[in-house]
Amino acid sequence: MISNKSEIFPAEQQQAAVYAKALSHPARIAILRYLAETKVCITGDITEAIPLGRTTVLQHLQVLKDSELIRGDIDGKKVCYCINTDQYDEMKQLFDDLLKNINPINNCC
């Protein structure tokens, strides 16, 4: 590709885009909701809660981990996934600012 001109945009917009991408698949939204609901930190039980194959769920978890919205800590033989509250709060703040800054007026044509 000649692709990936993302770096030419302001850091704040890049970061917002990263979070938006993390939320851009219903499975990942479902996973976040699941993690928030079951307050215990869960392992591959997620696979049973989300109607997708184990590998696919793992992949979505990886995407969420890359965006740092979740953490995955090894707890003995199980792995313990949970929402990264710091990062999550940062996302909320960023989105809030973004949506506040975009104040459209419907003056089209």
Next chain:
Amino acid sequence: MISNKSEIFPAEQQQAAVYAKALSHPARIAILRYLAETKVCITGDITEAIPLGRTTVLQHLQVLKDSELIRGDIDGKKVCYCINTDQYDEMKQLFDDLLKNINPINNCC
């Protein structure tokens, strides 16, 4: 692909994902901000404001149009892009609800 199991998720999560996808590239965030700032409805001047090729910008505009966050009305020889305020408000509401519903507690492991 065996892909596109998106339909198996709740409609609300699917719609949130659609909006998130629309915001998932810095160029599209930049376009939205530009449209909101320059309160006039703009045409291909966007190409000059966004450091990308004309075709690429058009493509991003198409993605935004698909998510219905913007409209593109033909106004004589020019095309007039602007934010679809109704849809935009719906997005804000959806995100607000979503982020409210995900209330993580940092009790990891």
Next chain:
DNA sequence: TCTATATGTCGTAAACATACGACACGAAAT
């Protein structure tokens, strides 16, 4: 009429996302 401007469509190349099966590996139960 010819030209420039504004716009759109098509094609294409490379990268990334989605979905999953198959295999690997270590710890706990039998």
Next chain:
DNA sequence: ATTTCGTGTCGTATGTTTACGACATATAGA
């Protein structure tokens, strides 16, 4: 010791996104 469970990694097929050049068209002005 062998099996099972929880986990992860690899490979792979297909679809989507990103980026852009080349071509097409229609309108306004010289």
